[in-house]
Amino acid sequence: MSIVVVTTSPGFGRHGRLPQLLEETGWEIIRCTDTALPDGGLSEHIGRADFLVAGLVPVNAATVNGASRLKAVLKHGVGVDNVDIPACTARGYPVTNTPGANSNAVAELAVGMMFSVARNIPYGHMNVVSGCWDRKPGTEIGGKVLGIVGLGNIGKLLARKAIALGMTVVASDLYPDQAFVAEHGIEIIELDALLSRADYVSLHVFGGTGNTALIGPRQIALMKPGACLLNLARGEVVDNDALAEALAQGRLRGAAIDAFVTEPPDVSQPLFKLSNVVFTPHSGADSLEALENVGLMVISDIKDFIAGRRSPRVLNPEVYDR
Structure with missing residues (x-):
């Protein structure tokens, strides 16, 4: 079974070396970025996700409770105010972000x-x-x-x-x-x-x-x-x-x-x-360089999780004490 990465971040994996890197992984990428939907379509696909790469769409208790095979939530950026970290912790999901990348x-x-x-x-x-x-x-x-x-x-x-x-x-x-x-x-x-x-x-x-x-x-x-x-x-x-x-x-x-x-x-x-x-349309982090830096961190963290390694950027390390 292939790894399924669901993302609500429009910029994830689209710039610099990232498209080629993602292609080489063989992961299935599902993009939930439909602006006509309140959650971009996330609720429809969260059940298939091994990893959720979060943009600005809220990741709340209802979101994580709808997951069945999720291994981690990775913020494509720094601010995690839209991610319910306690809800993720309760379900056993590590949460990461990308400090300094943008x-x-x-x-x-x-x-x-x-x-x-x-x-x-x-x-x-x-x-x-x-x-x-x-x-x-x-x-x-x-x-x-x-x-x-x-x-x-x-x-x-x-x-x-x-x-x-x-x-x-x-x-x-x-x-x-x-x-x-x-x-x-x-x-x-x-x-x-x-x-x-x-x-x-x-x-x-x-x-x-x-x-x-x-x-x-x-x-x-x-x-x-x-x-x-x-x-x-x-x-x-x-x-x-x-x-x-x-x-x-x-x-x-x-x-x-x-x-x-x-x-x-x-x-x-x-x-x-x-x-x-x-x-400006919330584009502070939208330079090609920053998007590549953030994407590289996210991909690195996903690879760590797949290999059973702990990411150094986990925000809720207590999840490992469960």
Whole structure:
């Protein structure tokens, strides 16, 4: 019987060396990526899966309870807030992710978004292609303060890039890498202080209940007048209605959003009517290099599981104590 790998990640195994590597394995790949279905078709195929490569579709108790031959759940990425790890553990399924594999891609997009907002790049593009020649002065990011919320792998890479561009970096993090912040002269401060000080606030935290509306009306009111907010984390981290109000009133200069509560989002919402917001379709990790790196990690972990080896990236090692 062949190994069946079910995936809800559109990018899994499609780039670089990965198609050839997957072909060489002989595994059957079932892609549950039908955007017309709430779960992409996962519920129809989970019963056949030996391995589930999870994208952004929720992997909950109902999902894993529908599995009959599953051996592991492998997140195609880092954030596992859409994976019910306790439910997986209860069924005896190890859960892995791919830490660091796509961090540089997300950090680079954050820099690109800062430039887009600062220099009104989307506005300029639309003016030129529509036959106008209206120049809207922007601002330089050199000399400005970047506040990074979440100084993990992505946050640290972004900090390095921002410092190289002449920015001052402050950060908010519960467990900062003290050696890193000392080496790069980064000040660790409370979130409220960061919001009142930063010209650009970039969010790099996990989703989930603890961070829902982390940036809500009170936090947005604390932000420096004319500041810009970047959300490359999870949609639920920001109250977009409060953000839209602050942008429409001119209290904030701009925003850049890569993650949404519902994806694709409802574009009839007020935020999508504003000209000072840049949107991308949750593509922070979608560089060819990152997709290949993530895929290589996932394939390596599947091979480990097949061979009876423990992946070094298992997030619920207690599953082996069952």
